[in-house]
Amino acid sequence: MQYVSLGSTGLTVSRLGFGGIPIQRIDQPGTRALLQAASAAGVNYIDTARAYTVSEEWIGQALQEAGLRDKFILATKCRAVTKADMEKELATSLKNLRTDHIELYQFHNPSLDALKTILAPGGAMEALLEAKAAGVVGHIGITAHLAAVFEAALDVPEIETVMFPYNIVEQQGAELIRRCAELGKGFIDMKPLAGGAIEDGHLALRYVLSNPGVTVAIPGMAEIEELNANVKGAENTAPLTADEQAACQKVRDALGTQFCRRCNYCAPCTVGIQIPSVFLFQGYLNRYGLQNWGRERYATLQTKASACIGCGACEPRCPYNLPIREMMKKAAQDFGE
Structure with a gap:
C-alpha cells in the first residue's frame, strides 16, 4: 500500500x-x-x-x-x-x-x-x-x-x-x-x-x-x-x-452515449428538473444496489423525471451529446414517477 x-x-x-x-x-x-x-x-x-x-x-x-x-x-x-x-x-x-x-x-x-x-x-x-x-x-x-x-x-x-x-x-x-x-x-x-x-x-x-x-x-x-x-x-x-x-478509451466509447458526468451544462431545465441529480440517484438505484436509499433521495427532488416535457433545450448544451430526453424517460420508468 x-x-x-x-x-x-x-x-x-x-x-x-x-x-x-x-x-x-x-x-x-x-x-x-x-x-x-x-x-x-x-x-x-x-x-x-x-x-x-x-x-x-x-x-x-x-x-x-x-x-x-x-x-x-x-x-x-x-x-x-x-x-x-x-x-x-x-x-x-x-x-x-x-x-x-x-x-x-x-x-x-x-x-x-x-x-x-x-x-x-x-x-x-x-x-x-x-x-x-x-x-x-x-x-x-x-x-x-x-x-x-x-x-x-x-x-x-x-x-x-x-x-x-x-x-x-x-x-x-x-x-x-x-x-x-x-x-x-x-x-x-x-x-x-x-x-x-x-x-x-x-x-x-x-x-x-x-x-x-x-x-x-x-x-x-x-x-x-x-x-x-x-x-x-x-x-x-x-x-x-x-x-x-x-x-480507457474503449470504456469512454462504451459509456459516452449514456453516462452523465454531472457537469450541469444542461441547466437550467425548462420545467426545473435537476437533471444531474436524477441520473445520480438513478445510479444508486441501478448500480450501487441501494434501491431504498436511491428512492429516498429521489423523493427529495421537487420536480421528478416524469415532468419532462421533451422540449430538448438541455441536449444542445450537453458537451457529451447525451440523449437526455430518452434518459429522462428511462429514469421516470425506473422510479415510477
Missing part, C-alpha cells in the same frame, strides 16, 4: 481509502469484518456521512468492538449550513462513530448559495472552526458534484481538502485537481469506478491513482472480494501503459 500526505493537513493516508456508502446494504457484523480486512490490507482512511443512514453507526461500532479506532483516519460529512445545525450534526457524528474526535469533517455537497451561507457570519464554518480549536475536529473539507463549487472552495483557506468525482469518463475536474495540488489541498476522489458504471475496477483505479494530483481514492465497498480487488488495483500507481490508455 502506498501512503501520501493529505495535502497540508499533516495526515498520512493510504492512497486507497474505504468508501462507506455501500455499508447500508450489508449489516453490522459484515461491517466489522470488512474493516478488519481493510486494516490488515493497509487501508487507513474511511469515508462516511451523516446522510448514509446506518453507515456512521455501524462503522463506529465496528471500530470500537475490533479495537481499530486508532488504525484509521475518519472522515465524515453533513449538509448543515448554519452554525447551530452544524453543532448538532457534529455531535451526532461523534456519538455514531463512538469517538471524541474526527480527523476530517466536510461540508457535504453544498450549492454555491449554500457555500456562501456556510462562510457567512453564523454559518457552519464557524462551528467547525470552533470544533477544530477544541481538538474535536482535526481538519475541514468539502465535497462537491459541480465544478463551480470545487473552484470556489479552492479560494477558501480554511478548506483543506476537496472531494469530487474523477474517473476514466468524468474529467470535468481534471484541471481543478491540478490546482488543488498546487495550493496544498488534499484531493479525495469519489466515484473512481463511476458509481459502478466502469466494470473493470482494476483499470479504473489504475487510471485514477496514476494521477499524482489524486491523494486518495475512495471506492465504495461492501464485500471482502471488492476490497481485495481494489487493493490489487491500487498496487501500481505508475503512469498508464499504451495498452491501458487504449483500454
Whole structure:
C-alpha cells in the first residue's frame, strides 16, 4: 500500500481509502469484518456521512468492538449550513462513530448559495472552526458534484481538502485537481469506478491513482472480494501503459452515449428538473444496489423525471451529446414517477 500526505493537513493516508456508502446494504457484523480486512490490507482512511443512514453507526461500532479506532483516519460529512445545525450534526457524528474526535469533517455537497451561507457570519464554518480549536475536529473539507463549487472552495483557506468525482469518463475536474495540488489541498476522489458504471475496477483505479494530483481514492465497498480487488488495483500507481490508455478509451466509447458526468451544462431545465441529480440517484438505484436509499433521495427532488416535457433545450448544451430526453424517460420508468 502506498501512503501520501493529505495535502497540508499533516495526515498520512493510504492512497486507497474505504468508501462507506455501500455499508447500508450489508449489516453490522459484515461491517466489522470488512474493516478488519481493510486494516490488515493497509487501508487507513474511511469515508462516511451523516446522510448514509446506518453507515456512521455501524462503522463506529465496528471500530470500537475490533479495537481499530486508532488504525484509521475518519472522515465524515453533513449538509448543515448554519452554525447551530452544524453543532448538532457534529455531535451526532461523534456519538455514531463512538469517538471524541474526527480527523476530517466536510461540508457535504453544498450549492454555491449554500457555500456562501456556510462562510457567512453564523454559518457552519464557524462551528467547525470552533470544533477544530477544541481538538474535536482535526481538519475541514468539502465535497462537491459541480465544478463551480470545487473552484470556489479552492479560494477558501480554511478548506483543506476537496472531494469530487474523477474517473476514466468524468474529467470535468481534471484541471481543478491540478490546482488543488498546487495550493496544498488534499484531493479525495469519489466515484473512481463511476458509481459502478466502469466494470473493470482494476483499470479504473489504475487510471485514477496514476494521477499524482489524486491523494486518495475512495471506492465504495461492501464485500471482502471488492476490497481485495481494489487493493490489487491500487498496487501500481505508475503512469498508464499504451495498452491501458487504449483500454480507457474503449470504456469512454462504451459509456459516452449514456453516462452523465454531472457537469450541469444542461441547466437550467425548462420545467426545473435537476437533471444531474436524477441520473445520480438513478445510479444508486441501478448500480450501487441501494434501491431504498436511491428512492429516498429521489423523493427529495421537487420536480421528478416524469415532468419532462421533451422540449430538448438541455441536449444542445450537453458537451457529451447525451440523449437526455430518452434518459429522462428511462429514469421516470425506473422510479415510477
